[in-house]
Amino acid sequence: MDELIKGIVAPFVDHPDDVRVVREQNNDEVTYILTVNKADMGKVIGKKGRMASAIRTVVHAAGLAHHEKATLTIRE
Amino acid sequence: MKEVTVSGKSVDEALEEALKTLQVSQDEVDVEVLEEPKKGLLGFIGSKQAVIKVTVKVDPIHKAQDYLQAIIKKIGIDSEIAINKIGDRDYQFLITGEDLGLVIGKRGLTLNALQYLTNLVANQSSDANVRIELDAENYRVRRKTALEKLAQRTADRVRKTKKAVKLEPMPSHERKIVHMALQDVAEITTYSTGEEPNRAVVIDFKNKE
Numbered sequence: 001m002d003e004l005i006k007g008i009v010a011p012f013v014d015h016p017d018d019v020r021v022v023r024e025q026n027n028d029e030v031t032y033i034l035t036v037n038k039a040d041m042g043k044v045i046g047k048k049g050r051m052a053s054a055i056r057t058v059v060h061a062a063g064l065a066h067h068e069k070a071t072l073t074i075r076e
Numbered sequence: 077m078k079e080v081t082v083s084g085k086s087v088d089e090a091l092e093e094a095l096k097t098l099q100v101s102q103d104e105v106d107v108e109v110l111e112e113p114k115k116g117l118l119g120f121i122g123s124k125q126a127v128i129k130v131t132v133k134v135d136p137i138h139k140a141q142d143y144l145q146a147i148i149k150k151i152g153i154d155s156e157i158a159i160n161k162i163g164d165r166d167y168q169f170l171i172t173g174e175d176l177g178l179v180i181g182k183r184g185l186t187l188n189a190l191q192y193l194t195n196l197v198a199n200q201s202s203d204a205n206v207r208i209e210l211d212a213e214n215y216r217v218r219r220k221t222a223l224e225k226l227a228q229r230t231a232d233r234v235r236k237t238k239k240a241v242k243l244e245p246m247p248s249h250e251r252k253i254v255h256m257a258l259q260d261v262a263e264i265t266t267y268s269t270g271e272e273p274n275r276a277v278v279i280d281f282k283n284k285e
Contacts, residue, residue, distance in 0.1 A: 001150075048271070050192065050273060051196070053189070055193075057188075058193070065178050
């Protein structure tokens, strides 16, 4: 899943080395925390949050494939 | 990105050499002249060779295909993507494989998210201007039929009740299907309301008193 999230945002960020994904498990829910460089924050969120929402949708689908309830949080 | 720097007696000669090395044709590359050639005294003293940098242009469609393929694989699904050119700038990426339900998602949500990301990647370079539609398991056609039925059914209800009905939010290409389905239907008018991504079609009675 880490690789998936990194792969989704990779083409859009200027600082790929600053992209990090941390996994947090709370009961049966898994939250992936995506951290990007402050300068890349706008790109990852996108116009009206459309990029962030698209990434969340794909992460959710991948979660279903691995039988987990996956959500995504984005931080700088 | 594939690129080479080559020198030669002239720019043309250097370019020819570069194209041979990269095994591409001239319209697939960008050429930057780093040093103009100079003819020296007696043709050789103080002469300078041409130096050029030749970069292979990234084809936006294949870049997008690679991107999408990698994402679907990382979701955990084996798939293949076939490319159909359907217009000047319009392409259809046909995803085939087993169990593509996850790739499509509820009401095409995942397919639309992947489509959005794929289009962003394809149109990243400033000179690219393409539109890519993703489809899997004939979803787009099935959805179009379902939306047209929904539109007709809702229009019948609006005609009876004379009250507007707002459909659930849809992406623009789906709203268009609803508008088109009802554009020539008597007593019915349609418009969209709300902001993306919650923009929705309203089906309304035309001749209100």
